[in-house]
Amino acid sequence: MDVPPLLIQTLGSLVAILVLAGLAALLKLGGAPRLAGEADVRRAAAEVSDGFEAVECAAARDGSAALACDAAGQNMLIKRHGNRFAGRILTAQASARLHGDALEVDCGERRFGTVLLELDDPAFWIAKIDAIGRT
Amino acid sequence: MPDFSPTQYAVPLFVVAVLAEMIWARLKRPEAYEPKDTLVSLAFGLGSTVAGALLGGFALYVFIEAHEYRVFDFGEQWWAVWWAWPLCFVLDDLKYYWVHRAGHRIRWMWASHVNHHSSQHYNLSTALRQSWTGAFTFGFLFALPLVLLGFHPAMIAICAGFNLVYQFWIHTEAIGRMPRWFEAVMNTPSHHRVHHATNPRYLDRNYAGVFIVWDRMFGTFEPERDDEPIRYGIVRQLGSFNLLWAVFHEWIGMIGDIWRAPWKHKLSYLLREPGWSHDGSRETSDMIRDRWLARTGRIGQGVTSGRPVANRNPIAERGEAA
Numbered sequence: 001m002d003v004p005p006l007l008i009q010t011l012g013s014l015v016a017i018l019v020l021a022g023l024a025a026l027l028k029l030g031g032a033p034r035l036a037g038e039a040d041v042r043r044a045a046a047e048v049s050d051g052f053e054a055v056e057c058a059a060a061r062d063g064s065a066a067l068a069c070d071a072a073g074q075n076m077l078i079k080r081h082g083n084r085f086a087g088r089i090l091t092a093q094a095s096a097r098l099h100g101d102a103l104e105v106d107c108g109e110r111r112f113g114t115v116l117l118e119l120d121d122p123a124f125w126i127a128k129i130d131a132i133g134r135t
Numbered sequence: 136m137p138d139f140s141p142t143q144y145a146v147p148l149f150v151v152a153v154l155a156e157m158i159w160a161r162l163k164r165p166e167a168y169e170p171k172d173t174l175v176s177l178a179f180g181l182g183s184t185v186a187g188a189l190l191g192g193f194a195l196y197v198f199i200e201a202h203e204y205r206v207f208d209f210g211e212q213w214w215a216v217w218w219a220w221p222l223c224f225v226l227d228d229l230k231y232y233w234v235h236r237a238g239h240r241i242r243w244m245w246a247s248h249v250n251h252h253s254s255q256h257y258n259l260s261t262a263l264r265q266s267w268t269g270a271f272t273f274g275f276l277f278a279l280p281l282v283l284l285g286f287h288p289a290m291i292a293i294c295a296g297f298n299l300v301y302q303f304w305i306h307t308e309a310i311g312r313m314p315r316w317f318e319a320v321m322n323t324p325s326h327h328r329v330h331h332a333t334n335p336r337y338l339d340r341n342y343a344g345v346f347i348v349w350d351r352m353f354g355t356f357e358p359e360r361d362d363e364p365i366r367y368g369i370v371r372q373l374g375s376f377n378l379l380w381a382v383f384h385e386w387i388g389m390i391g392d393i394w395r396a397p398w399k400h401k402l403s404y405l406l407r408e409p410g411w412s413h414d415g416s417r418e419t420s421d422m423i424r425d426r427w428l429a430r431t432g433r434i435g436q437g438v439t440s441g442r443p444v445a446n447r448n449p450i451a452e453r454g455e456a457a
Contacts, residue, residue: 006188013181016150021174027161029168050335051430082169084255086374111375
């Protein structure tokens with residue numbers, strides 16, 4: 001049976017890819033950075049949107065996510081993505097609700113996913129997110 | 136006619152180099168890699184190879200037909216004309232500069248090229264993060280002048296292959312700066328880190344493939360600064376490791392925008408710069424840079440901006456997914 005060269009090459013490459021990605025995990029590359037406090041959140045927020053100056057912010061207790069708002073009333077959701085952070089400025093499509101002890105925030109973008117945050121005053125952020133688009 | 140693909144021969148080198156960089160990362164910068172990101176980047180590379188094999192035939196057909204109308208004829212044994220090779224390589228690199236620049240300035244082209252930029256990491260696996268959808272753009276047309284000049288399509292393909300192989304090694308943070316003379320002429324890790332940055336200062340700069348002189352010549356060069364840490368990726372980071380979303384997100388966003396736009400603006404969503412919107416509700420890289428300049432008071436302080444820059448990062452927009 002003649003196997004097409006492209007198929008052999010593809011399968012060989014697939015094996016190499018899996019080995020390399022597995023090796024990255026085996027070598028414990030990556031890590032999980034934390035947003036340890038307000039300074040970290042402010043810095044991350046400014047990186048998500050250049051010039052975003054958080055006037056209020058709250059980091060999840062495990063440091064994996066945060067919420068921030070600026071003087072203009074914009075609200076931002078930040079989450080850990082791999083070993084970096086990604087975020088969204090929340091629009092009227094966003095929603096927030098309590099999920100057990102945690103606050104669940106959905107930015108309205110399915111591929112970004114919902115984010116769970118355990119923080120001190122979830123009601124404050126629920127009110128802020130609910131108010132988006134109403135003011 | 137020689138049947139030779141530099142990239143195919145370089146694959147073992149790519150694997151060994153990625154391995155070596157991973158060991159460097161383990162010792163010095165564990166955060167330089169992220170296993171899921173690496174997997175996505177390498178899967179991009181594999182898919183790109185398959186897509187090229189399946190979809191590259193059309194461009195080849197166009198080139199072979201166009202070659203019939205060449206201005207200069209290098210003869211039956213065109214591959215034996217030694218001086219044609221370096222000439223073709225340099226002209227192909229010039230072509231690369233412009234096709235790359237178009238890849239950042241025209242949303243249709245960016246829809247494909249964004250794939251290469253969507254990692255928040257900058258390592259050798261990022262180099263292999265190549266688009267699957269290049270065949271659905273018109274990028275190949277940029278090579279037509281070379282074909283019409285008389286360079287055989289196979290010669291151009293081989294030169295383009297070497298160009299791609301060269302660009303592999305510059306996707307790393309493991310190398311700081313090369314010797315000054317080298318930095319002056321060649322594209323280097325330092326120059327290309329700038330290209331992959333989302334910092335407003337660096338947006339849409341350093342399009343070069345092999346020779347950085349094109350950026351210096353056409354006004355798009357920006358040196359890397361030691362006092363400004365680089366953030367990699369795209370302005371609106373994906374926040375997802377879903378491979379198919381990473382491949383097609385910008386096509387989906389662009390088609391959605393065209394669908395929803397008023398008739399007179401539909402074509403603009405295809406051909407204008409990424410981030411452009413008919414109601415001004417989104418940000419182009421010009422706007423991001425101008426806002427940064429205004430905020431930091433850098434206008435007129437030697438920052439190479441103020442002139443229009445390529446508007447990339449359509450997904451930097453707020454509102455609709457782009």
